[in-house]
Amino acid sequence: MTDPRTRFADTAVDLVDRDPDTALVYAEIGGQFFGGAAARHPDRVVNVGIREQLLVNVGAGMSLAGMFPIVHTFAPFLVERAYEQIKLGFGHQDVDGLLVSTGGSVDMSTTGRTHQTDADVALIDAIPGVAIHVPGTAAEVEAVMRAAHRRRGRHYVRVTAQQNSATFDAADGQLHIVRPGSSNLVILAVGPVLDAALAAAAEIAHTEGVEATVCYTATVRPLDTDGLSRALAHNTSGKHPDVVLVEPYLAGTSAHVVSSALLDRPHRLLSLGHGRAERRLYGTPEQHLQVSGLDAAGVARSVRALIRAHAA
Template identity: 95%
Template sequence: MTDPRTRFADTAVDLVDRDPETALVYAEIGGQFFGGAAERHPDRVVNVGIREQLLVNVGAGMSLAGMFPIVHTFAPFLVERAYEQIKLGFGHQDVDGLLVSTGGSVDMSTTGRTHQTDADVALIDAIPGVSIHVPGTAAEVEAVMRAAHQQRGRHYVRVTAQQNSTTFDVADGRLHIARPGSSNLVILAVGPTLDAALAAATEIAHTEGIEATVCYTATVRPLDTDGLSRALAHTTSGEHPDVVVVEPYLAGTSAHVVSNALLDRPHRLLSLGHGRAERRLYGTPEQHLQVSGLDATGIARSVRALIRAHAA
């Protein structure tokens, strides 16, 4: 299975090679992928060094000059360290660009807090007009990048090492039904959480006798709210459906979007993701997911508690 970060780099280089109006700006991170492209296009492939605020400003300046920049580094450095530059350079100036991060949440679990962020999607969501993509496989990374490049506009793509076992057609941002079931329990899995959500749904079917519908999306902004509403279309009369949103970053990041989409439909919402408490112990990505309750066992445990609380 192709590594998502390698697929990002290959796609970025191909876009630069094919389109003379596309530029690539990076801050040391990923330099092992871009040497050949830099030799071919020294004016459009730029390494600014470990200066992330400059990274974003250079990308925004290129966009003001009529180019389409791909801006890349680790998620905490791109979003948290250079947030003001994103807000002003891209948002306030209303220019296009493709911001691509790697290493979000648990990828850098052995590196320490400086290299970890769970808040990047919530922060980017506060900037108007940014489409946010959380691909779940390497193939989906390429698909959302090529779609963003074709559409132009402002995009944030969150690339992580975790991958699902199934790839969906995500170029148009639609929500997919990964596991058909009851509209009384709908689980929305975002990006690389899908495999764990599917396994949890199977466990819930065995222990609670409820066949959950599992939906999948790789684009959270804009969220396909029409697709979510359709997944809830066959709720049992008089029942308030349970909606569980599983996101691979800060829990509750998409709660307001889901709630607003379902204003006409009484429902109960459970938001799963990483908590606000800092994880101070080193460990593997799998261990960090387990601590956050984002493995299959943890998701099933949370959903089971929701079901039983309402039945009591």
């Protein structure tokens, strides 16, 4: 299976090679991928060094000058460290660009809290007009990048090492119904948590007799609310829908969007993701997912509790 980070780098270089109006700005991170492109396009492939605020400002300046910048570094450095620059340089000045992070959530769990972020999507969501993509495979990384480059506008792409087993057409931002069900339960998986959601749905069907509809999206802003309505239409139980939102970052990040989409019907919403308590122990990505309840067993445990609370 192709590494998503390598796929990002290959796609970014290809876009720079093909389009003279596209630039690539990075802050040391990822430099091993960009040497050839920098030699070919020294005026459009720029390494600013370990200066993340400058990284974003240079990208925004290039956009003001009429270019389309791809701005890249690790997620905590790009979003949390340079948040003011994103807010003002891109958001306030209303310019286009493609911000691409790697290493979000548990990817760099063994390096400690400095290299972890669960809040990046929530922070970017507070900046108006930014499309947010959370691809679940390397192929989806390329698809959302090329679509963003074609459409222009402001985009944040969150690239992680964790991948799903299957790739979906992510270019149009639509929600996909992966596992049709017949109950009132809908599980909405975002990005690389789909495999865990599907495994949890299979266990719930076996142990609780509840056939959940599992849907998937690689784009959370804007969320395909029409697609969510189509997923809810599989409910033949006559009960109000139960929606379980599974996101690979801070729990509840997209809860307000889902709730707004369901204003016309009574529903229950369970938001799963990483908690707000700081993880102070080093561990593998798999251990962090288990602690956060984002592995298959954890998702199944949370869904089962929701079903049984409703039945009580």
